Amino acid sequence: MNIQKPILPKNLLCFSHLRWDFVFQRPQHLMSRFAREMNVFILEEPIFEDHVSDHLSFDNRNHQLTIITPRLQHGKNQDEEKLVMRKLLSEFLGDADMADWIFWYYTPMALQFSDQHAAALTIFDCMDELSAFDFAPKELVLMEKALLKTADVVFTGGYSLHEAKKEHHNNIHVFPSSIDKEHFSKARKVETEPADQAQINGVKLGFIGVIDERFDAELIRAVAEKRPDWQIVLLGPVVKVSFDSLPAGENLHYLGQKNYQDLPAYLSGWDVALIPFAINNSTRFISPTKTPEYLAAGLRVVSTPIRDVVKPYGIEKLVSIASNADEFIEAIEYSLAAKNEVTWKKNVDAFLEDKSWENTYEEMKKKILWTLFETDKLLAS
Template sequence: MTDVAPPGLTPASRSDALRDSAPTRRPLMLCLSHLRWGFVYQRPQHVMSRLAQSYDVLFFEEPVFADNAKPQLLSSQPTQGVTVLVPQLPAGVPHERVIALQRELLDTYLAEHPHDELLLWYLTPMSLAFTEHLKGQVTIFDCMDELSAFMGAPPELIDREQQLLARADVVFTGGHSLWEAKRHQHANAHSMPSSVDIAHFAKARDLLPDPADQAGISRPRLGFFGVIDERFDIQLVDELARQRPQWQVVLIGPVVKIDPQTLPRRANIHYLGAKQYNELPQYLAGWDVALMPFAINASTRFISPTKTPEYLAGGRPVVSTPIADVISGYGASGVVAIADTPAAFIAAVEQALSAEARDSVLAQADAALNGMSWDKTCAAMKEQIECLR
């Protein structure tokens, strides 16, 4: 079995360590992530790239495995102030040894790149297995999702989360409903909903040329971008496409944790695969309505989809299934319709496609987004961290 390393990564060199042997004055923010920096550009990338203005960010990912590989850290610098480290380990290593190797590699790196202060930022409680010995000036748990509800979650995740909640100085949640659940478990929990880079997605409001793989798709187009996984309502999308064959459904994003063969296949459903973050406005510009066809299950109970404000920044009306944070945050906006059945979903799309609805989209979208930005969210996070230093 071989798990190929992410592109652009090179072994962390000893010459780098020698150059950095004197402690630096900026604190080191060690972010322990279950998500890869180069997968889908979302909350971790937005937050860490902004916090890198104040801290040296070390983004430590889960291991990759390769036959006969020498244990080492693969390093890259995707943006200024952020270093991504990926442990490369030999395939077939027992789980206990995987934990021990990650600890050894990380400890060695920290010793060779000393900082006066260490701040620990956990995106996953599972990282405690190899970092519980580290003592940070501040320990942050960014609980962006209820990971224990996701498909394939390790059985020990719940216990690890309780340990992390006991250790954390501050807890951030990815949305309000998740904060409602966690505030009873931690005295210093704060709702920090995922936000939006308005200027980036507002490009979709202009007349942009269609990307080559979307140009041949007729209108009207209903679009979705994001990860296609167990949170995706396959039956709803299939029924939507079946009942309205003249509507074209454009789906952008990687398919993970579900069998691609289970996805609906119709002439008016178009799977365009994963795209880079900087490409999304160009695709969004060619859609008439943006979709959020999430299944209503344990994995979506606490989600706060980043794509809601991204779609609105692009000037597109949104039709969503009844996700709690979408209802509370956008249900009264007039530009985000909530539909709980296929018939209601289709009716909401028809209304969004009407000329009357199109006339009011931009004003309603701007009102819904008033005051939102990743800069504002990250400033609020930093304020909490600085109060604890």
């Protein structure tokens, strides 16, 4: 039996529940890197429009990375949507040799219209426990079970997710949130803040991320009220919650979503970074990407007791953990007093030394090639 060393297939089709241009995070970091070696297609969820014929629109970001957006006639029910998506996907793939394709799923829901195609390799990158999010489709749990049976290899976005899923697959690997260290470490050297933040005077506490059901609005409200001398800067889009329901005050500043390239400049003006996530079902398995990003920027961090922040960051004393407003205030006061402590920064840099999206990409690629090799051996036996 002569089994050749496997190589990556020519094409990768990524089924994503997140818009490519929404927030630059795990899918963007990984898919951009795979696009150096393969043709990568990102299939977003549909946009519904009036007076349009159902079609796929293509946005070529570079010669090997293409964003595909389904544009469907408004008014379809779920069954009609699945049938149209099935038809559009089949037309896109045409008579392609599926041995040249990897299917990479971020959303199990995509299996409803893609299960008729058998790619050379099927990957489930389980970034979040999507079924715990507000407004999650009721079919999501069943679709995830089906995807776990279909997938050749499973990646999880954190240790808690890995613990929850590891009994359901025999080729599952944990890849926690990583960082673009070179990018975020720029915050340590930037001296000029962006204009909208520069006009805010005083001690600045900051948060970057989507403001949704995971964000502990009441915690931030209490901290802002108890410490009106602290300025709380919130960067990111407001999603699935009413803006009117969020805390307001002279020391609360909602600056909106910012370009990924501009984030280090904003971080450079903060005194302490915050991870104010509520402890609920939607945060039970999250591994916040912002944790290592804040640390790479040289910032002290205060977080609620999110499991994947407590371990390893809290245990390693790299991040302060606080459960309520009074504990948050105490931890922030400690962080302000100790933010220039040299030993802590050395420990942070040592911890982050081998953590990067480049390393994550390379390790994922090894798992993919190993799985292809084992599959080829099985087929040849």
